[in-house]
Amino acid sequence: SKMADAKEERTFIMVKPDGVQRGIVGEIIKRFENRGYKLVACKMCRPSKEHLEKHYADLSKKPFFPGLIQYMSSGPVVAMAWEGKEVVKMGRAMLGATNPLDSNPGTIRGDFCIDVGRNICHGSDAVESAKKEIGLWFSAEELQSYKSCEFEWVY
Ligand code: RTP
Numbered sequence: 745s746k747m748a749d750a751k752e753e754r755t756f757i758m759v760k761p762d763g764v765q766r767g768i769v770g771e772i773i774k775r776f777e778n779r780g781y782k783l784v785a786c787k788m789c790r791p792s793k794e795h796l797e798k799h800y801a802d803l804s805k806k807p808f809f810p811g812l813i814q815y816m817s818s819g820p821v822v823a824m825a826w827e828g829k830e831v832v833k834m835g836r837a838m839l840g841a842t843n844p845l846d847s848n849p850g851t852i853r854g855d856f857c858i859d860v861g862r863n864i865c866h867g868s869d870a871v872e873s874a875k876k877e878i879g880l881w882f883s884a885e886e887l888q889s890y891k892s893c894e895f896e897w898v899y
Contacts, residue, residue: 751899754784754827755835756868756877761819763864764788768856769822772865775838775852776826780898785825785878785887793817798880808861815861823881829899832874835867 757776759769777783791799796816803809826835840851844863847854857864868874878887 750829751895752827753829753831753871753874754825754878755832755874756866756881757824757826757835757839758866758881759822759824760816760862760864760866761821762815762857762862764820764822766856766864768852768864771856772852773824776824776835779834779838780894781826781828781831781834782892782895783824784827784889785882786822787882787886788820788822790820791817795880799877811861825878825882825887832868832871836869839865839867 757772759772763769763772773783773786793813796813797804800809800812800816803812806812828834838852840847840853842853842863843860844853844857845860849855852865853863868877
């Protein structure tokens with residue numbers, strides 16, 4: 745059904761190296777869990793520059809690109825896939841604006857950071873890019889399928 749499809753939308757959320765080192769991983773996971781989204785993949789890894797260049801391929805011409813790759817490869821990240829209705833759009837809203845100076849209090853960036861170059865988290869900007877990013881960061885075996893007991897009450 746249409747409703748079942750909507751609940752299966754997925755987004756790629758990543759805690760960046762600064763978020764990991766500042767100990768905000770649990771806080772970010774908690775916000776998505778509390779909202780009612782379902783965690784379907786999660787791992788800590790230290791991405792290579794080559795991997796990050798693929799992830800950020802659209803930004804390769806930007807002046808901040810080398811600094812971005814440097815920052816993102818400076819330590820481990822926590823990569824996640826979250827599932828639920830409108831999760832791509834809602835995930836972006838929960839993260840807040842890219843530049844923390846523009847992000848509202850109550851959002852993750854609005855509550856935890858100041859600098860665009862250290863904005864602690866990433867979230868896919870569209871359903872299509874979410875699919876690409878989940879495919880880049882996770883193998884099919886790493887994506888879990890299970891029935892969340894909250895499910896029938898969240899929807
Ligand atoms: P993200 O992909 O990390 O969720 O961020 P976004 O879509 O909100 O923003 P995007 O424009 O795709 O930029 C990706 C990341 O690059 C860094 N950035 N630095 N002026 C700068 O120094 C600058 N602009 C962007 C940020 O870490 C941003 O999240």
